[in-house]
Amino acid sequence: KLASSTDDFQKKKFAFDVYDINKDGMISNGELFTVMKMMVGNNLNDTQLQQLVDRTILQADKDGDGMISFEEFKDMISHMDVGNKLKLEL
Helix, strand or coil: CHHHHHHHHHHHHHHHHHHCCCCCCEECHHHHHHHHHHHHCCCCCHHHHHHHHHHHHHHHCCCCCCCEEHHHHHHHHHCCCHHHHCCCCC
């Protein structure tokens, strides 16, 4: 069980680090926009994407600082079962 929970933590940390472009330990509005833009491409225009980013930060940002910390990120993705969906080949 310990290995499983450690593996889950590492997967979440890896995913967080993808979004935390400047490596300051927080995901800013701009960082979330940049990474999501890479994922959605031209499927959403910039206005639609910015609205999605703003909503995501509003939902995840529990302390009201306008950014997503690792703790807030873990809370946000815990209900998404990311641990089972994110497979890492090392």
